[in-house]
Amino acid sequence: xxxxxxxxxxxxxxxxxxxxxxxxxxxxxxxxxxxxxxxxxxxxxxxxxxxxxxxxxxxxxxxxxxxxxxxxxxxxxxxxxxxxxxxxxxxxxxxxxxxxxxxxxxxxxxxxxxxxxxxxxxxxxxxxxxxxxxxxxxxxxxxxxxxxxxxxxxxxxxxxxxxxxxxxxxxxxxxxxxxxxxxxxxxxxxxxxxxxxxxxxxxxxxxxxxxxxxxxxxxxxxxxxxxxxxxxxxxxxxxxxxxxxxxxxxxxxxxxxxxxxxxxxxxxxxxxxxxxxxxxxxxxxxxxxxxxxxxxxxxxxx
Amino acid sequence: xxxxxxxxxxxxxxxxxxxxxxxxxxxxxxxxxxxxxxxxxxxxxxxxxxxxxxxxxxxxxxxxxxxxxxxxxxxxxxxxxxxxxxxxxxxxxxxxxxxxxxxxxxxxxxxxxxxxxxxxxxxxxxxxxxxxxxxxxxxxxxxxxxxxxxxxxxxxxxxxxxxxxxxxxxxxxxxxxxxxxxxxxxxxxxxxxxxxxxxxxxxxxxxxxxxxxxxxxxxxxxxxxxxxxxxxxxxxxxxxxxxxxxxxxxxxxxxxxxxxxxxxxxxxxxxxxxxxxxxxxxxxxxxxxxxxxxxxxxxxxxxxxxxxxxxxxxxxxxxxxxxxxxxxxxxxxxxxxxxxxxxxxxxxxxxxxxxxxxxxxxxxxxxxxxxxxxxxxxxxxxxxxxxxxxxxxxxxxxxxxxxxxxxxxxxxxxxxxxxxxxxxxxxxxxxxxxxxxxxxxxxxxxxxxxxxxxxxxxxxxxxxxxxxxxxxxxxxxxxxxxxxxxxxxxxxxxxxxxxxxxxxxxxxxxxxxxxxxxxxxxxxxxxxxxxxxxxxxxxxxxx
Numbered sequence: 001x002x003x004x005x006x007x008x009x010x011x012x013x014x015x016x017x018x019x020x021x022x023x024x025x026x027x028x029x030x031x032x033x034x035x036x037x038x039x040x041x042x043x044x045x046x047x048x049x050x051x052x053x054x055x056x057x058x059x060x061x062x063x064x065x066x067x068x069x070x071x072x073x074x075x076x077x078x079x080x081x082x083x084x085x086x087x088x089x090x091x092x093x094x095x096x097x098x099x100x101x102x103x104x105x106x107x108x109x110x111x112x113x114x115x116x117x118x119x120x121x122x123x124x125x126x127x128x129x130x131x132x133x134x135x136x137x138x139x140x141x142x143x144x145x146x147x148x149x150x151x152x153x154x155x156x157x158x159x160x161x162x163x164x165x166x167x168x169x170x171x172x173x174x175x176x177x178x179x180x181x182x183x184x185x186x187x188x189x190x191x192x193x194x195x196x197x198x199x200x201x202x203x204x205x206x207x208x209x210x211x212x213x214x215x216x217x218x219x220x221x222x223x224x225x226x227x228x229x230x231x232x233x234x235x236x237x238x239x240x241x242x243x244x245x246x247x248x249x250x251x252x253x254x255x256x257x258x259x260x261x262x263x264x265x266x267x268x269x270x271x272x273x274x275x276x277x278x279x280x281x282x283x284x285x286x287x288x289x290x291x292x293x294x295x296x297x298x299x300x301x302x
Numbered sequence: 303x304x305x306x307x308x309x310x311x312x313x314x315x316x317x318x319x320x321x322x323x324x325x326x327x328x329x330x331x332x333x334x335x336x337x338x339x340x341x342x343x344x345x346x347x348x349x350x351x352x353x354x355x356x357x358x359x360x361x362x363x364x365x366x367x368x369x370x371x372x373x374x375x376x377x378x379x380x381x382x383x384x385x386x387x388x389x390x391x392x393x394x395x396x397x398x399x400x401x402x403x404x405x406x407x408x409x410x411x412x413x414x415x416x417x418x419x420x421x422x423x424x425x426x427x428x429x430x431x432x433x434x435x436x437x438x439x440x441x442x443x444x445x446x447x448x449x450x451x452x453x454x455x456x457x458x459x460x461x462x463x464x465x466x467x468x469x470x471x472x473x474x475x476x477x478x479x480x481x482x483x484x485x486x487x488x489x490x491x492x493x494x495x496x497x498x499x500x501x502x503x504x505x506x507x508x509x510x511x512x513x514x515x516x517x518x519x520x521x522x523x524x525x526x527x528x529x530x531x532x533x534x535x536x537x538x539x540x541x542x543x544x545x546x547x548x549x550x551x552x553x554x555x556x557x558x559x560x561x562x563x564x565x566x567x568x569x570x571x572x573x574x575x576x577x578x579x580x581x582x583x584x585x586x587x588x589x590x591x592x593x594x595x596x597x598x599x600x601x602x603x604x605x606x607x608x609x610x611x612x613x614x615x616x617x618x619x620x621x622x623x624x625x626x627x628x629x630x631x632x633x634x635x636x637x638x639x640x641x642x643x644x645x646x647x648x649x650x651x652x653x654x655x656x657x658x659x660x661x662x663x664x665x666x667x668x669x670x671x672x673x674x675x676x677x678x679x680x681x682x683x684x685x686x687x688x689x690x691x692x693x694x695x696x697x698x699x700x701x702x703x704x705x706x707x708x709x710x711x712x713x714x715x716x717x718x719x720x721x722x723x724x725x726x727x728x729x730x731x732x733x734x735x736x737x738x739x740x741x742x743x744x745x746x747x748x749x750x751x752x753x754x755x756x757x758x759x760x761x762x763x764x765x766x767x768x769x770x771x772x773x774x775x776x777x778x779x780x781x782x783x784x785x786x787x788x789x790x791x792x793x794x795x796x797x798x799x800x801x802x803x804x805x806x807x808x809x810x811x812x813x814x815x816x817x818x819x820x821x822x823x824x825x826x827x828x829x830x831x832x833x834x835x836x837x838x839x840x841x842x843x844x845x
Contacts, residue, residue: 051696054841073700081696087689089607090416090499096596096606103598104697129416129498130578140693153696 002065004151004182009059019045021207034193035186037203043186080149084156086136094124101143113146133160151182222255228274321440329444337455343391344459347383357381372523378546388545399483404507407490412503434571441487452476475544481556488563495570498579523629601707612715620722627730630659661808668748672778675752678712679759680771716752720745740810747809751802757826764836
């Protein structure tokens, strides 16, 4: 089966700055792939090269087997796109914009579009300039989702959405996956990607550093723990699984890779007053595993 | 410790500083240009017209040229350096200053609001009124730089033994020259409060300028209508008569009007919603997504976005054609026509009469159309920089189809305006024997610079999108300046050939210069083709 996305040695440079190192990536039809990375990692550059909006310096990018750099209009025939910046024509209404984007798209499920307008609680009679940032983003989401395109390329699509609408978006992506649509979801929100993706690709400084299913990437996950003690805290740096323990007065912040049992044993014996654990942010994950000097990963794996 | 007032002051100062910083930079360049033109005109007067006979000849030729008077105002004491500097450069700079003023004000007030940056400033410890006032101060800083550079250049040139302007005369001249800039800064700022987008603000301010200019043009274009000058603020500035017969009261009127407009601007800023315009109407809106008349393609979108601009240009140029026709006919009836003969002859035409006048005046229409063509290329870049183009090209629209659609609209603007100008000119000349076919040839003639600008503009847009519009505006301005001043002062064809308008004859007073027209069109077509290829191969880029 022809993959929805296939890049081979895809490279992009701006002058002397390499924004995207040779990228080899494949997204199968019907698959949801999360594309993660901090700001400036090259996620949007990848997407712009995939869509032919930016010209690749080297390599190839194919959408359903069609060269997106050489024949972008044809390659876009089965693709819908939501950019991170919802810059729409301010003088047009939401309805006019949806109509235009649907017609330029070439295919639209009008009934589903009406349903999406309801689900996202979008008032299409307003002019774009009167919309909030979240409402402008809704217009783009409705336009893309209602196309029922075989591939949805979403670049930080929930920017500006409130939590309720973010849940609606997640439901819509889940629906798309059930219908067999592929989704390429660029984001720096780990929870969103985890909730929706079959596989995750992680980009750092223009290089693809990890690709795999969430299960395969478990070694990346670390639990962030904050513990407050009644007295001086114990030395947790020697406890199995604990990395980056930082002490401030009678508080300790650390991250735990693997089982938390050894840490809990030490804490229970040390008069812990308050314990707070949470999933680490993507930023923490990167600092833990891909420190700026490139040493973090080795130490984490050691 | 309480720091409230000082922090509030600092917040307001930020608005002034941010606005001033962006207003001052272009003002420096325009001030240097103004200064250079004034100094050049004053210092070369004696070498250009070394004898009293040559000065009298110049005064006799241009002093009674009613078409030129209509364009840049009437000349007084043209056999003296005072009269020449007060007429030729002054008349041109009033127009340029006004356009700079309205563009700067709408960009730096409504443009900032459109971009969402205004909200960030208003979120500080300031109010909408105070912020509007501070923005006006920032715009005023830009005007001050323009005035200062103009004043310094005039004073320095005036202190030369061959010129002899007093410091007072120089300062009054600089004030009168830049008064239109101050006035239209206020007009632009007020238009920005009344409308809800930069485009609308620019359109409203431009309409105000066009109305003022047309009234002034009619007043200066026909005998016995001089009183009409008092109906236009641009006429007040003209009536200030710097260097020849200074009338400070006329400038005081401009100052009062500028102040009233600025105060109104501040008042309106206080009661309108941020992001909305005071004149915005609540209309019944079609809520159905698929309704009739919705744009459905890049070409349809181009029509939807640009239709009013295109139709307004076509109508305005047609109206200008009528006015020029009337002016040419009146000049012919008043037996002024013989005075334009020399000018027309220098441009490759022959004879006098209404045909010579309309041919000469239509070269200015050609310059205006070339400017409009440059604005169309600028709108391509704006569409891309705003990120709107991504939504189309990430779907099934191709770059070439989008570009072709937008260029088709621009070509319609140029050709449509050329036709209405020809028809308008013919209608205005109704008592003259000039036939419709002759005026349609004049229409073809004036479309050529616009088409050339579109072609070369497409190439520049494909290669260096950020610099395309500034380069085109510079080309048009240069062509305009050379056309006004160059043909009468030099026969250096290397210099004259760099200007677009010198390749055109004053049709219908001369035949169409098919060879030059063919070359310009071929260059335009080749450049447009290369531009389309370059656009196809480059990255889309943001602001």
